[in-house]
Amino acid sequence: AQKITQTQPxxxxxxxxxxxxxxxxxxxxxxxxxxxxxxxxSGEMIFLIYQGSYDEQNATEGRYSLNFQxxxxxANLVISASQLGDSAMYFCAMREVSxxxxxxxxxxxxxxxx
Amino acid sequence: xxxxxQTPKYLxxxxxxxxxxxxxxxxxxxTMYWYKQDSKKFLKIMFxxxxxxLIINETxxxxxxxxxxxxxxxxxxxxxxxxxxxxxxxxxxxxxxxSRPTNEKLFFGxxxxxxxx
Numbered sequence: 001a002q003k004i005t006q007t008q009p010x011x012x013x014x015x016x017x018x019x020x021x022x023x024x025x026x027x028x029x030x031x032x033x034x035x036x037x038x039x040x041x042s043g044e045m046i047f048l049i050y051q052g053s054y055d056e057q058n059a060t061e062g063r064y065s066l067n068f069q070x071x072x073x074x075a076n077l078v079i080s081a082s083q084l085g086d087s088a089m090y091f092c093a094m095r096e097v098s099x100x101x102x103x104x105x106x107x108x109x110x111x112x113x114x
Numbered sequence: 115x116x117x118x119x120q121t122p123k124y125l126x127x128x129x130x131x132x133x134x135x136x137x138x139x140x141x142x143x144x145t146m147y148w149y150k151q152d153s154k155k156f157l158k159i160m161f162x163x164x165x166x167x168l169i170i171n172e173t174x175x176x177x178x179x180x181x182x183x184x185x186x187x188x189x190x191x192x193x194x195x196x197x198x199x200x201x202x203x204x205x206x207x208x209x210x211x212x213s214r215p216t217n218e219k220l221f222f223g224x225x226x227x228x229x230x231x
Contacts, residue, residue, distance in 0.1 A: 035219060043225045043227070044222065044224045045220075047219050050217050050219060052217055095216045095217075096216070100210070101162070101170065107155050107156070
């Protein structure tokens with residue numbers, strides 16, 4: 001079974017609109033962490049945001065926020081006021097305290113239209 | 115000042131050749147990784163070293179051999195290159211403490227695009 005599922009292989013969004021990238025996960029651990037990384041066309045992997053399973057507040061980093069719904073096991077990335085530079089692949093990943101390796105989703109390709 | 119640096123950025127070579135990719139991190143991290151990203155962008159872990167010791171060795175052909183001379187370096191040597199080895203290879207590092215906090219993020223190098231002709 002997939003531990004991290006990103007159901008949107010690709011998305012087109014108009015510039016300045018908000019974007020939600022979906023991520024659902026599967027774990028039986030109580031303690032785990034969820035990460036989002038961005039990979040622009042230049043290829044580097046850029047850390048965006050982290051959410052811990054015990055964090056009561058949704059994580060936010062500038063225009064990025066994480067919509068964490070623990071009961072539904074979802075950790076969607078929300079980008080507010082999208083910009084052309086947000087066009088990239090976005091990866092969701094999870095670290096369980098039991099396994100400890102980072103487990104990656106297949107990624108979502110986001111294209112922002114002018 | 116680059117935290118995780120890998121060289122070369124591009125590597126074009128013929129089938130059957132042997133090649134190496136070098137990786138160095140100056141973050142003082144204990145753990146380093148090699149990942150392979152295929153043409154569909156899927157990231158697959160290949161190896162992980164902690165303090166020069168191999169701790170993860172996924173199902174990877176034994177033509178791939180990682181070498182960690184010290185905890186700041188993890189090189190990847192590939193023998194007898196095949197067409198299917200064409201991919202982007204990423205080096206990464208993290209500080210994986212014994213308390214195993216879940217918020218340890220990976221720091222990535224910029225990737226090496228390997229093309230086998």
